[in-house]
Amino acid sequence: xxxxxxxxxxxxxxxxxxxxxxxxxxxxxxxxxxxxxxxxxxxxxxxxxxxxxxxxxxxxxxxxxxxxxxxxxxxxxxxxxxxxxxxxxxxxxxxxxxxxxxxxxxxxxxxxxxxxxxxxxxxxxxxxxxxxxxxxxxxxxxxxxxxxxxxxxxxxxxxxxxxxxxxxxxxxxxxxxxxxxxxxxxxxxxxxxxxxxxxxxxxxxxxxxxxxxxxxxxxxxxxxxxxxxxxxxxxxxxxxxxxxxxxxxxxxxxxxxxxxxxxxxxxxxxxxxxxxxxxxxxxxxxxxxxxxxxxxxxxxxxxxxxxxxxxx
Amino acid sequence: xxxxxxxxxxxxxxxxxxxxxxxxxxxxxxxxxxxxxxxxxxxxxxxxxxxxxxxxxxxxxxxxxxxxxxxxxxxxxxxxxxxxxxxxxxxxxxxxxxxxxxxxxxxxxxxxxxxxxxxxxxxxxxxxxxxxxxxxxxxxxxxxxxxxxxxxxxxxxxxxxxxxxxxxxxxxxxxxxxxxxxxxxxxxxxxxxxxxxxxxxxxxxxxxxxxxxxxxxxxxxxxxxxxxxxxxxxxxxxxxxxxxxxxxxxxxxxxxxxxxxxxxxxxxxxxxxxxxxxxxx
Numbered sequence: 001x002x003x004x005x006x007x008x009x010x011x012x013x014x015x016x017x018x019x020x021x022x023x024x025x026x027x028x029x030x031x032x033x034x035x036x037x038x039x040x041x042x043x044x045x046x047x048x049x050x051x052x053x054x055x056x057x058x059x060x061x062x063x064x065x066x067x068x069x070x071x072x073x074x075x076x077x078x079x080x081x082x083x084x085x086x087x088x089x090x091x092x093x094x095x096x097x098x099x100x101x102x103x104x105x106x107x108x109x110x111x112x113x114x115x116x117x118x119x120x121x122x123x124x125x126x127x128x129x130x131x132x133x134x135x136x137x138x139x140x141x142x143x144x145x146x147x148x149x150x151x152x153x154x155x156x157x158x159x160x161x162x163x164x165x166x167x168x169x170x171x172x173x174x175x176x177x178x179x180x181x182x183x184x185x186x187x188x189x190x191x192x193x194x195x196x197x198x199x200x201x202x203x204x205x206x207x208x209x210x211x212x213x214x215x216x217x218x219x220x221x222x223x224x225x226x227x228x229x230x231x232x233x234x235x236x237x238x239x240x241x242x243x244x245x246x247x248x249x250x251x252x253x254x255x256x257x258x259x260x261x262x263x264x265x266x267x268x269x270x271x272x273x274x275x276x277x278x279x280x281x282x283x284x285x286x287x288x289x290x291x292x293x294x295x296x297x298x299x300x301x302x303x304x305x306x307x308x309x310x311x312x
Numbered sequence: 313x314x315x316x317x318x319x320x321x322x323x324x325x326x327x328x329x330x331x332x333x334x335x336x337x338x339x340x341x342x343x344x345x346x347x348x349x350x351x352x353x354x355x356x357x358x359x360x361x362x363x364x365x366x367x368x369x370x371x372x373x374x375x376x377x378x379x380x381x382x383x384x385x386x387x388x389x390x391x392x393x394x395x396x397x398x399x400x401x402x403x404x405x406x407x408x409x410x411x412x413x414x415x416x417x418x419x420x421x422x423x424x425x426x427x428x429x430x431x432x433x434x435x436x437x438x439x440x441x442x443x444x445x446x447x448x449x450x451x452x453x454x455x456x457x458x459x460x461x462x463x464x465x466x467x468x469x470x471x472x473x474x475x476x477x478x479x480x481x482x483x484x485x486x487x488x489x490x491x492x493x494x495x496x497x498x499x500x501x502x503x504x505x506x507x508x509x510x511x512x513x514x515x516x517x518x519x520x521x522x523x524x525x526x527x528x529x530x531x532x533x534x535x536x537x538x539x540x541x542x543x544x545x546x547x548x549x550x551x552x553x554x555x556x557x558x559x560x561x562x563x564x565x566x567x568x569x570x571x572x573x574x575x576x577x578x579x580x581x582x583x584x585x586x587x588x589x590x591x592x593x
Contacts, residue, residue, distance in 0.1 A: 029451075050451070053482070061440045061474035068380075068444020071429055073372045074451070076444075091434050092471070096441055099431040100421050 001190065002208060004172035008145035010202075011109045011166050015040025016145075017152025018077055018107075022048045025075065025156050031066055032079045033059045038168075039079035039109040063089045063104070067096035070103040075156055078104060082111035082165055083124035086131055097161045098136040104162075105155045106131075111141075111165045112252040113285045113293045114202055120284035129257020131163040132230045138162040139230040140183065141251075143204035145173040147227060150181035158183055165201065167252075169290040172205045186233035192222035195308050196240040196247045200226045200259050203250040203278065206294075209301035210250075214308055221308065226259060234266055241273045246311040250278040250304050252294075276307035321530065323589035324396060325355045329559040330586040331392035331405055331593060337579040339409035342417070345569040347389035349494040349554040350461065353525070353533045354389060357490075358397055361537045363456060366398040369426045374452070378445050380429060380460040382438020383492070384418035385571065391415050394427040396590065405593040436469025438462060439489060443479050446487040446547075457541075461490045465497030468506045473518070480519025483545040489520075491549065492527065496556040496567035515549040527552030560585055 021028040022044050029051040032041050036054065045052040055062035059080055066076040078085070085108040086093070097104045108127060115123045132139045138160060142148040148166045155162050180187060189204070190211055199207035204225050214221045222240055226233070241247050247267065249260040260277030267273060280297050294300050329351050336342035358364075363377040370376075381390050388408065395402045400414070407413035414423040418433025430441050442460035449456060462472060479487055491511060499505050508514075515522045521544060525536040533552075540548045556570065557563030560582040574582055 053447070055478060056474075056481075058471075058474035058478065060436070060471040061443075061478050064437050064440020064471065064475065065444035065447070065478065067430060068441035068446075069448050070444075071371060071373075071441075072445050072448035072452075073374065074448055092437055092440075095431050095434045096437050102430070 001212065002174040004174050006173055007170040008173040009168060009170050010142060010145055010148040011040045011168060013142070013145035013148030014107055014109070014152050014164070014166050015043060017149040019043045019047065020153065021156050022051070027073065027075045028077065028156055029053065029069060029074050030077045030079065031055050031062050033057055033062050033084065035080055039107060041079050059084045059089045060092050063092035064096050066104045067100060067102040071100065076104050077107050079107040079109065081122060082108035082127045083122055086124060086127040090130060094134060098134045101136055101160065103160060106163045108163060108165045110168045112167055112202065113280065113297060113299065114167050114169045114252065114290035116169065116290045116293060117287050119287040123285040125254045125280050125285060126257065127165060128229055128253050128259070132262070133257070136161050137230065138183065138228070140228050141165045141201040142227050143201055143225060144171060144175050146175045146177050147181055150179050151227065154181060154183050167202060171202055174205060174208070181227070184228045184231045184233060186236035187225040187227065189225050190221070190223040192220040192244065194220045194244060195222070195311060196244045197221050197223045197250060197304060197308070198226050198237065198247060198259065198263055199223065199250040200229065202252050203299060206299070206301045207250050207304055210304035210308070213301060213305050219308060219312070229259060229262060232262060232266065237263060237266060238270050241267055241271050246274050248276045248278065248304060248307045248311065252299055253279055255279040255281055274311050276310055278303045278307055319590055321356060321359055324359065325351055326586055327588070327590040328355055328389065328392045328396060330583060330588060332388040333560065333574065333579055333582045333586065334592065335388045335392065335405055335408040336573045338406065340573045341409060342388050342573060343385040343571045344388065344574070345496065345556040345563060345567070346383060346463065346492060346494060347386040348558050348560060348563065349527070349556045350386055350492045351389055351559065352530060353490065353527045353552050354461065355393055356530060356533045357459065357537060358393055360534065362459065366426065369399060371421065371429055373429060373445060375454060375456065377456045378429060378458045380438045380442045380445070380458070381419060381432055382460055383435065383463040383466055384432030387415070387417065387419055390419060399426040402593045435463070435466040436471040439472055439475040442487060442489070443475055443484055446484045447482060449486055458487050459490065461492065464491055464493045464495065464502050464508055464511065465505070467491065467508045467511065476515065476518040476520065479547040484547045485543065485545040487547040488540050489547065489549050491551050492554055493551050494554045494556040496570060498567065498570045500567050511551055519546065520549045521546040523548065523550045525550055525552050527554035528558055
C-alpha cells in the first residue's frame with residue numbers, strides 16, 4: 001500500500017510539469033489571467049518570458065488567444081481557477097476550442113471545495129460536469145503532486161483540447177514519481193474482491209484510507225484511480241464491477257454530472273451492479289479550511305467506508 | 313487554377329452578391345444583410361491584398377496571410393468569396409445549410425472546408441483568436457499579416473474590448489481588424505439597441521491605429537488597405553462605413569434583412585438588380 005511521502009499541493013505538480021515542458025517542447029506556451037503565482041506558472045514565466053503571455057483579468061479573450069495560437073501550431077497551456085476556466089468562458093471553450101479542435105490545454109487550478117476559505121464564489125463543484133459534456137474535450141483530474149506533474153507532461157503530447165483539474169491545498173503525495181500514468185487508462189492501485197472503489201482527484205487518498213479501514217473489517221476493497229474522466233476507461237470499470245459486484249465512487253464534485261453519474265450510466269448500459277456515490281449534494285459550498293469542508297460535506301474516508309457498508 | 317482572378321473585381325462582387333441572395337433564398341434561411349454590406353471590401357481584400365494561394369491554403373496559416381471571420385453569420389459572403397476565389401468548387405454553394413454540407417450555417421472546421429481556420433458564429437470571439445494567430449506569427453518570425461472581420465453590433469460583446477486591450481498591450485502590429493460599421497443589428501439600429509457610440513474614439517483610446525473608409529467605394533478601400541500596410545507596432549482597425557443590404561434596393565439600410573431569407577418574388581426582384589456576371593452556381 002502506498003504511503004504519503006510528504007504533503008504537497010497538486011497545483012505545484014502542474015507548475016513543475018509546465019516548467020519541464022519549457023525545455024522538452026518548444027511549441028509549449030503558457031497564458032495566464034493574473035494568477036501566475038496562484039496557478040504556479042511563475043517558474044515557466046521567468047525562464048521563458050517570450051513564451052509566456054500575461055492576459056490580465058480577461059479570461060474570455062485568453063481562451064480565444066489560446067485557440068488562435070493552437071491552430072497556428074503552438075501548444076498553449078491556459079491557467080486560471082477552475083471556475084473561471086469553465087463557467088466564465090463556457091462558450092469560448094465550446095466554439096473556439098472544442099468545436100474548432102484547437103489543441104489548447106486548460107489548466108484549471110483551485111478546483112473543488114478544498115479551495116477553502118475563499119468560499120463558494122470560487123469553489124467550483126460543477127466543473128467536471130461542464131468539461132466532460134463538451135465534444136472533443138479530454139478531462140483529467142489527477143490525485144496528487146506526482147500525478148499532476150505526469151498529467152501535465154502527458155497533456156502536451158496529447159492531441160486535442162484537454163481540461164486538467166487540480167487544487168490548492170497541500171495533500172498527501174503518495175503516487176510513484178514515475179507513475180504509471182497514461183491518459184485514458186485507469187490505474188489499479190489496490191486489487192480486491194469484495195467491492196470496487198473508483199476514486200478521482202483528492203478523494204483518492206481518502207479512498208486509500210478507506211481501504212485500510214475496510215481491511216480491518218475484513219472487507220477486501222479494490223481501489224481504482226480514475227484520473228481520466230474522458231475518455232473513460234470503460235473496460236477497467238466494467239471488469240472490476242464484474243469481479244466485485246458492487247461499486248462506490250468518490251469525487252470532490254457535485255453529484256450532478258460527476259464521476260458517480262458517469263459510472264452509473266456506463267454500468268447501467270453494460271453490467272448493472274449496486275452502487276453508492278460519495279460526492280457533494282446539490283448546493284454551494286462555504287468558507288472553511290479544506291479539511292473542515294471535506295468533513296462537513298462528507299467527502300472523506302469515513303463516508304466511503306459507510307457507503308461500502310451500505311452495499312453489504 | 314484560379315479563373316476568377318481574370319475577372320474584373322466589380323463583376324466578381326456583383327456575382328458574389330447574386331450568390332448570397334440565391335444561397336439564402338435556396339436555404340430559406342441565413343443572413344443576407346451583413347453579407348451584402350461587407351461584400352465590397354472583403355472581396356477586394358481577398359482579390360488584391362490577402363497573400364494566400366487558395367490551392368496551398370492550410371489551416372495553420374504558416375507562411376501566408378490569415379483571415380478570420382468573427383461575424384460567422386455572414387457565411388453566405390464568406391463561402392461565395394472562397395468559392396469564387398478558387399478555394400473549393402463553386403457548385404458546392406448549392407449545398408449551403410443543407411444536411412451533410414461543408415457549408416454549415418455558420419463556419420465550421422469539422423468538415424475541412426478550405427479557408428476556414430476556426431469556427432465562428434457565437435459573437436465576440438474572432439478578434440481574440442486572430443490575436444493568438446498574429447502572436448504566433450511573430451514568435452515564428454513569419455512576416456505575414458492576420459486579418460479579422462468583426463461587426464459593429466458584435467462590438468457590444470465585452471470580449472471584443474478585452475481583445476482590444478490585449479492587442480495594443482502586446483503591440484500586435486501584424487494584425488488588421490475590420491469593422492463592418494453598417495449600423496444595424498437584428499433588433500434594430502445599433503445605436504438604438506445598445507449604442508456602441510463613437511468607434512473611432514473608442515478604438516483610438518484602446519491604443520489602435522484607426523482608419524476610416526467608405527466601405528462601398530472601391531478606390532477608397534484600396535487606398536485604406538494600402539495605408540494599413542504601413543509598418544508600425546499598433547494593431548490597425550479599419551472602420552468601414554457601409555449600408556446593410558447594399559446592392560439590393562429594398563434591403564439597403566434596414567435591420568429587417570439581417571437574418572431573413574427573401575421570398576421567391578423578393579429573390580427575383582433582388583436578382584434583377586444583380587446581373588449574372590461569372591455564371592451562377
